[in-house]
Amino acid sequence: MSTKKLTILAVCIALNTVLSSIIRIEGMAPMSTVFNIIFATFGTFYVTLIALVTAILRMIIFGIPPLALTGAVFGAILAGIGYKLSKSIFGAWFGEFVGTGIIGSIISVPVMKIFMDLDSNAVWFLYTPRFVGATIIGGIIAVVIYSSLKNSRAFKNIQEIFDKEHDHNSTYRKS
Structure with a gap:
C-alpha cells in the first residue's frame, strides 16, 4: 500500500473518529453515516x-x-x-441505510443486552429508530457534501489513488 494511500486513510480515520464523536445526537451518530457514504467511493x-x-x-x-x-x-x-453496483452516491446511501439502519440496529440488540440489563422487547424499539434516523440525517448531509466534493480536483485525485490500485490488482490477477 502506498504512502499516499496510508496517509489519506489515516486522515479519514482521524476525521471520522473526532467528528463522529463530537457531532452526534444521543444514541445516533449521523457523521459516521456521512463518512461511510462518502468513503464508499474509495x-x-x-x-x-x-x-x-x-x-x-x-x-x-x-x-x-x-x-x-x-x-x-x-x-x-x-x-x-x-456504490460499486450503482456508481451512485444514492446507491451508497441505500447500502448504508440497510447496513446500519436495519442490519446494524438488529445486531446491536443481542450485543447491547450483554452490556446492559434491558427488557428484550423494549430493546427492539430503542436502536432501530435511532439508527434509521442517523442514516437519514447523515445521508442528506453526505449527499450535500459529496455534491460539492465530486467535482473538486483534490477529491478526484484521492479517488484516482484508490482506483489505480484497484485497476492494478485486477490487471495483476488476470495475468
Whole structure:
C-alpha cells in the first residue's frame, strides 16, 4: 500500500473518529453515516477498514459502546457494495441505510443486552429508530457534501489513488 494511500486513510480515520464523536445526537451518530457514504467511493475494503478502525478508536478513546462497531461496519460494507453496483452516491446511501439502519440496529440488540440489563422487547424499539434516523440525517448531509466534493480536483485525485490500485490488482490477477 502506498504512502499516499496510508496517509489519506489515516486522515479519514482521524476525521471520522473526532467528528463522529463530537457531532452526534444521543444514541445516533449521523457523521459516521456521512463518512461511510462518502468513503464508499474509495471502495468497499477501504470504507470498511476506515469504519472498523474508527469504531475501535471511538470505543477506546471516547467510551462509545459497541454500537460504534455494530452500526458502522455493516453500513460501511453495504455502502461500498451499493456504490460499486450503482456508481451512485444514492446507491451508497441505500447500502448504508440497510447496513446500519436495519442490519446494524438488529445486531446491536443481542450485543447491547450483554452490556446492559434491558427488557428484550423494549430493546427492539430503542436502536432501530435511532439508527434509521442517523442514516437519514447523515445521508442528506453526505449527499450535500459529496455534491460539492465530486467535482473538486483534490477529491478526484484521492479517488484516482484508490482506483489505480484497484485497476492494478485486477490487471495483476488476470495475468
